[in-house]
Amino acid sequence: MSKGRVEAFSDGVFAVAATLLIFNVQLDKTAPGGLFAALLAAWPKYAAYVASFLTIGVMWMNHHGLFERLSRIDRALQFINLLLLMAIVFLPFSTAQLGSNIGVPSDANTAAGLYALNALVIAFGFSAVWIYALTHPRLLSPDVDRQAALRTWPRFAVGTVVYLACIPLGQLSPIAVVIVCAALAVYYVFERLPDITHQPAAGARR
Amino acid sequence: MSKGRVEAFSDGVFAVAATLLIFNVQLDKTAPGGLFAALLAAWPKYAAYVASFLTIGVMWMNHHGLFERLSRIDRALQFINLLLLMAIVFLPFSTAQLGSNIGVPSDANTAAGLYALNALVIAFGFSAVWIYALTHPRLLSPDVDRQAALRTWPRFAVGTVVYLACIPLGQLSPIAVVIVCAALAVYYVFERLPDITHQPAAGARR
Amino acid sequence: MSKGRVEAFSDGVFAVAATLLIFNVQLDKTAPGGLFAALLAAWPKYAAYVASFLTIGVMWMNHHGLFERLSRIDRALQFINLLLLMAIVFLPFSTAQLGSNIGVPSDANTAAGLYALNALVIAFGFSAVWIYALTHPRLLSPDVDRQAALRTWPRFAVGTVVYLACIPLGQLSPIAVVIVCAALAVYYVFERLPDITHQPAAGARR
Amino acid sequence: MSKGRVEAFSDGVFAVAATLLIFNVQLDKTAPGGLFAALLAAWPKYAAYVASFLTIGVMWMNHHGLFERLSRIDRALQFINLLLLMAIVFLPFSTAQLGSNIGVPSDANTAAGLYALNALVIAFGFSAVWIYALTHPRLLSPDVDRQAALRTWPRFAVGTVVYLACIPLGQLSPIAVVIVCAALAVYYVFERLPDITHQPAAGARR
Numbered sequence: 001m002s003k004g005r006v007e008a009f010s011d012g013v014f015a016v017a018a019t020l021l022i023f024n025v026q027l028d029k030t031a032p033g034g035l036f037a038a039l040l041a042a043w044p045k046y047a048a049y050v051a052s053f054l055t056i057g058v059m060w061m062n063h064h065g066l067f068e069r070l071s072r073i074d075r076a077l078q079f080i081n082l083l084l085l086m087a088i089v090f091l092p093f094s095t096a097q098l099g100s101n102i103g104v105p106s107d108a109n110t111a112a113g114l115y116a117l118n119a120l121v122i123a124f125g126f127s128a129v130w131i132y133a134l135t136h137p138r139l140l141s142p143d144v145d146r147q148a149a150l151r152t153w154p155r156f157a158v159g160t161v162v163y164l165a166c167i168p169l170g171q172l173s174p175i176a177v178v179i180v181c182a183a184l185a186v187y188y189v190f191e192r193l194p195d196i197t198h199q200p201a202a203g204a205r206r
Numbered sequence: 207m208s209k210g211r212v213e214a215f216s217d218g219v220f221a222v223a224a225t226l227l228i229f230n231v232q233l234d235k236t237a238p239g240g241l242f243a244a245l246l247a248a249w250p251k252y253a254a255y256v257a258s259f260l261t262i263g264v265m266w267m268n269h270h271g272l273f274e275r276l277s278r279i280d281r282a283l284q285f286i287n288l289l290l291l292m293a294i295v296f297l298p299f300s301t302a303q304l305g306s307n308i309g310v311p312s313d314a315n316t317a318a319g320l321y322a323l324n325a326l327v328i329a330f331g332f333s334a335v336w337i338y339a340l341t342h343p344r345l346l347s348p349d350v351d352r353q354a355a356l357r358t359w360p361r362f363a364v365g366t367v368v369y370l371a372c373i374p375l376g377q378l379s380p381i382a383v384v385i386v387c388a389a390l391a392v393y394y395v396f397e398r399l400p401d402i403t404h405q406p407a408a409g410a411r412r
Numbered sequence: 413m414s415k416g417r418v419e420a421f422s423d424g425v426f427a428v429a430a431t432l433l434i435f436n437v438q439l440d441k442t443a444p445g446g447l448f449a450a451l452l453a454a455w456p457k458y459a460a461y462v463a464s465f466l467t468i469g470v471m472w473m474n475h476h477g478l479f480e481r482l483s484r485i486d487r488a489l490q491f492i493n494l495l496l497l498m499a500i501v502f503l504p505f506s507t508a509q510l511g512s513n514i515g516v517p518s519d520a521n522t523a524a525g526l527y528a529l530n531a532l533v534i535a536f537g538f539s540a541v542w543i544y545a546l547t548h549p550r551l552l553s554p555d556v557d558r559q560a561a562l563r564t565w566p567r568f569a570v571g572t573v574v575y576l577a578c579i580p581l582g583q584l585s586p587i588a589v590v591i592v593c594a595a596l597a598v599y600y601v602f603e604r605l606p607d608i609t610h611q612p613a614a615g616a617r618r
Numbered sequence: 619m620s621k622g623r624v625e626a627f628s629d630g631v632f633a634v635a636a637t638l639l640i641f642n643v644q645l646d647k648t649a650p651g652g653l654f655a656a657l658l659a660a661w662p663k664y665a666a667y668v669a670s671f672l673t674i675g676v677m678w679m680n681h682h683g684l685f686e687r688l689s690r691i692d693r694a695l696q697f698i699n700l701l702l703l704m705a706i707v708f709l710p711f712s713t714a715q716l717g718s719n720i721g722v723p724s725d726a727n728t729a730a731g732l733y734a735l736n737a738l739v740i741a742f743g744f745s746a747v748w749i750y751a752l753t754h755p756r757l758l759s760p761d762v763d764r765q766a767a768l769r770t771w772p773r774f775a776v777g778t779v780v781y782l783a784c785i786p787l788g789q790l791s792p793i794a795v796v797i798v799c800a801a802l803a804v805y806y807v808f809e810r811l812p813d814i815t816h817q818p819a820a821g822a823r824r
Contacts, residue, residue, distance in 0.1 A: 005217070005270055011623070012221030015630030016428075018707065019638065020225065025711045033724035035715065039732065050704065057700040061693075064623055075267075079395045082263040086256065089224065093231045097241065106239035114245065189697045211423070211476055218427030222634075226431065281473075285601045288469040292462065295430065299437045303447065312445035320451065417629070417682055424633030432637065487679075491807045494675040498668065501636065505643045509653065518651035526657065 003073050006081060007064070013085045014060040017092060021052050024096040044175075048099035051178045052091055054185035059088065059122065062188060066126070070133055071141045077132055084125030087118065094118040102174050112170030112177040119181060120163040127160060159184060209279050212287060213270070219291045220266040223298060227258050230302040251305035257384045258301040260391035265294060265328065268394060272332070276339055277347045283338055290331030293324065300324040308380050318376030318383040325387060326369040333366060365390060415485050418493060419476070425497045426472040429504060433464050436508040456587075460511035463590045464503055466597035471500065471534065474600060478538070481561075482545055483553045489544055496537030499530065506530040514586050524582030524589040531593060532575040539572060571596060621691050624699060625682070631703045632678040635710060639670050642714040662793075663717035669796045670713040672803035677706065677740065680806060684744070688751055689759045695750055702743030705736065712736040720792050730788030730795040737799060738781040745778060777802060 025045045030038045073081075094115045101111035133139050134149055162184050170177045231251045236244045279287075300321045307317035339345050340355055368390050376383045437457045442450045485493075506527045513523035545551050546561055574596050582589045643663045648656045691699075712733045719729035751757050752767055780802050788795045 005213075007623075008214070008626070009217050009221055009266060011627050012218055012630055013225055015627055016222055016225040016634050017228075018703075019631055019634040020228070022635075022638070022707050022710050023229075023641075025708075027715070030725075032722050035719055035722075035725035035728045039715075039728065049708075053704045053707065054700065057703070060627060061696055061700075075395055078267060079392075082260065082267075085224075085263070086259045089228050089259070090231075090255075092228050097233070097245075101241055104238050104241075107236075107241035110241045110245065186697075189693055211419075214420070215423050215427055215472060218424055219431055222428050222431040223434075226434070229435075281601055284473055285470075285598075288466065288473075291430075291469070292465045295434050295465065296437075296461075298434050303439070303451075307447055310444050310447075313442075313447035316447045316451065417625075420626070421629050421633055421678060424630055425637055428634055428637040429640075432640070435641075487807055490679055491676075491804075494672065494679075497636075497675070498671045501640050501671065502643075502667075504640050509645070509657075513653055516650050516653075519648075519653035522653045522657065 003067065003070060006073050006078060007067055010063060010067075010081065010085060011060070013089060014056060014063070017089050018053055018056040018060075020092050021049050021056070021095055024092060024099050025049050044102040045099035047175075047178050047182075048095045048102070051182040051185070052095040054182055055119065056088065056091060058185040058188045059126075062126065066129060066133075069141050069144050070139050072139050074136070074139065077129065077136075077139060080125070080128050080132055084122065084129060087121045087125050090118055091122070098174075098178065102178070108174035109171050112174035113167050115181070116163055116166030116170055116177055119166070120160065123160040123163050127157065159188065209273065209276060212279050212284060213273055216269060216273075216287065216291060217266070219295060220262060220269070223295050224259055224262040224266075226298050227255050227262070227301055230298060230305050231255050250308040253381075253384050254301045254305035254308070257388040257391070258297055260388055261325065262294065262297060264391040264394045265332075268332065272335060272339075275347050275350050276345050278345050280342070280345065283335065283342075283345065286331070286334050286338055290328065290335060293327045293331050296324055297328070304380075304384065308384070314380035315377050318380035319373055321387070322369055322372035322376055322383055325372070326366065329366040329369050333363065365394065415479065415482060418485050418490060419479055422475060422479075422493065422497060423472070425501060426468060426475070429501050430465055430468040430472075432504050433461050433468070433507060436504060436511050437461050456514040457511035459587075459590050459594075460507045460514070463594040463597070464507040466594055467531065468500065468503060470597040470600045471538075474538065478541060478545075481553050481556050482551050484551050486548070486551065489541065489548075489551065492537070492540050492544055496534065496541060499533045499537050502530055503534070510586075510590065514590070520586035521583050524586035525579055527593070528575055528578035528582055528589055531578070532572065535572040535575050539569065571600065621685065621688060624691050624696060625685055628681060628685075628699065628703060629678070631707060632674060632681070635707050636671055636674040636678075638710050639667055639674070639713060642710060642717050643667050662720040662796075665793075665796050665800075666713045666717035666720070669800040669803070670709055672800055673737065674706065674709060676803040676806045677744075680744065684747060684751075687759050687762050688757050690757050692754070692757065695747065695754075695757060698743070698746050698750055702740065702747060705739045705743050708736055709740070716792075716796065720796070726792035727789050730792035731785055733799070734781055734784035734788055734795055737784070738778065741778040741781050745775065777806065 025042065027035075027038045027042055070077075094111075094117075097111040098115045101107040134146060137146060140146070162180065166177045166180055169180065231248065233241075233244045233248055276283075300317075300323075303317040304321045307313040340352060343352060346352070368386065372383045372386055375386065437454065439447075439450045439454055482489075506523075506529075509523040510527045513519040546558060549558060552558070574592065578589045578592055581592065643660065645653075645656045645660055688695075712729075712735075715729040716733045719725040752764060755764060758764070780798065784795045784798055787798065
C-alpha cells in the first residue's frame, strides 16, 4: 500500500479525534441566569480540552516526522500504526473523565491516572512504530542514518518517561498531570525527532 | 469519476466511522469515589471498541487492496461501494449495542447476533465489489490475472463464512463473537488478497 | 483558490455528514430482554438512515460531476457552494426528526415535510451552482458545450420537481417520502448529468 | 513538514468542526402533535447554526488565502496554526450556548459575549499567523510584496475590530451579535486578503 494512503487515513483520524474533544466541553443545565457561573465552573473541561488538543496536534506533527523518514510501509507496520491510532482515538474518552472528575476529590486521582496511562500507551505506540522501522531498514528512507537514529533514542523517549511519571503524579496532584501533558506537547513542538540523515561533514546540522 | 476521488471519500468515511466508535465508550454516572469501579465495569465497551476499531481499520486496508486492483470505476461500482460504506457506518451502532448489552444475559445473544449480521453484510459488500469488478474486466487494472483471481476466491471468502458462523455462535457465547471478530481482523492483516498479477514464471510470488 | 481545495473540503463535509447519520439510529432504553423488540421497533430509523445515506452519497457523486465540468472557481461560487454544504449538513437533523416521528401519527406529516423541504433546498443549491457556472463561462471547463448544457436542463431539474412534490406528499403518506427520496437517489446513480462536451460528430455519445 | 500536510490536517479540522455544528440543532422532547411548534421555536438554533457555519466556512476560505502566500512552514508556525485551530474547534461549543440561551433573557448577554470572545480569539489567531509570516520572510512565497502586505493591514484587521465591538454589543442586543457575525462572514467572502504580489506597474490590480 502506498505511504500516502496510510498518511491520509491517519490524518483523518487525528483531525476527527482532535475535533471531537469539543464534545467533552459541556455545561450542566443551569437555572436561568446561571450561565456565567456555569461557564466559569467548567474550567477543568477547558483545561482538559487544551491539554488534549495540543497533545493530539503535536502527536500529529510527530507522526508525520516519523513517516517522512520511511520510504515504504508493510502490512505489519500498518497494523502497528492502527494500534497507535486506536490509542489516540481513546484520548477523548480519557479527556472526558479528566474534565468531569478533576473537581471531584475522590475521583480526580483515578481520572488523572487513566489519562496518563492513555498517553503512555500512545508513547509506546510511537516507539513501536519507530523500533519496527529501525529493525526493518528496507522500510527506511535511504537518507536516514540508522546509527545516528539509534544514538538519539534517549531524547525521543522522553515522552514515555514523563507520561510514566505522570501515573504516580496523578495520585498527588491531578491538575499537575494536565499541566505536565500540555507542557510536554509544547516541548515536543520544538524538540523534534533529531536530524538523522547522513551528514556530509561531522556535526553539520540542517 | 476519477478513482482517487472515490478513494478519498471512502477514506474519510472509514476514518470518521472508526473515530466515532469512541462515543460508545461511556460511563454511567457514578457516585463520588465510584470512578475506578465504573472504569473496570466498562470492560465490555473497551472490548467492543477494540474489536470494531480493528475491524474497520483492517477493512480499510483491504478496501485499498481491492481498489488498487481497479483501473476505472463506473457508476454502478460507485453505487455498490456506497452500499458497502453504508454497512460500515452502521458498525458503530452495532458496537454500541454489543458494548451495552454483553453484560445483560437476556440481551447479549441478540446484540452479538446483530453485530455478526452487520459484519456479514459488510463482507457481502466487499464480495459484491469484487465480483462486479471481475465480471467487468475493463474496470480491472491491466496487470490483474482474472483466472488467478477466480482461483483465489476461497481464501478471500473466509471472512464471509466466519461472520456467518458467528450468528449462531452469538447464541452460545456472545463474548466469543467479539474475540472471533477481533481475531479475524488480525488474521486479515497478514492474509491479504492474494497476488493475482500476471506472473512471468509459474509459482513466482512477489 | 485551487479547485482541488474546494473539492477536498466539500468531500470532507459530505463524508462526515453521511457518517454522522448513524447517531440518529439509537434505541430507547429497554428493560432486560427487550433488545430484540427494540431493534425491530426502530425500523423507521433504519429507513431514514438508508434514505439519507444514499441521498448524501449520490449528491456527493453529482457534486463531483458538476465540479468536473468547471475549470476555475471564484469567490462567489465558493460562497454558493458553502450555502449548498450548509443545507446538506442540515440533513442529519431532518433525518433525525423523520426517524423519531414517522411512527407518531400527529407529527409524521410535519417531519416528512421538513425532510422534503431540506432536500428541496439542497436541489436549489445544486441548481444555483450550475446556473452560476453556466452564466460565467470563464469558469467552465473548455470542453463543455454551453448550448448542450442548457438543452439538458429539464433532465437535471427532475430532483427539484420531485422534492417539491414530496412536500404535499408528506401530508398524505410520510413513509412515501422516505421511499421516494431513496428511489430518487438510486435514479440519480444512473441518470447522471448528461454529456455536454463538444462532440466531434452530431449525436456521438461517449 | 510539507505545506500540503498542514493544509490537509487543517481542512479536516475545518470540515469536521463545521459539520458538528448540526449537533447543536436539537429539539426538546415534545408531546405528540407538538413537532411543528417545536420546529418553529428552535429558530435561535438555526440562526446560530447559519452564523457559525458561514463563519467557519469563510474562515476556511481565508485560511487558504493565507497559506497560499506561504512557501514554507516551520515548527513555530505549525504551533500557531494549532492554536488557531483549537480556537476554531471551540466555536461549536460557543454556538451551542448561543442557540440555547438567546431566548433566555438573563443569559443571552453572557452567551453572546462568549460567542464574540471566541470569534475574537480566532481573529487574533489569524493575525498571529500573518504577523509571524511577515516577520519571517523566508516563509513567504517569493511573489509576496512585504511592503504592500503591511500597508493593507487595516483592511485585514477589520474582523478583529468588529468582533471586539461585539462583546459590548452582546450586552445590548444578543441577536445583533448573531446578525453581525453572519454579515461579517458574507463581507469576508468578497473583501478578501488584498493582492500583495509584486506588481509590474504601480496601481495595477489583478
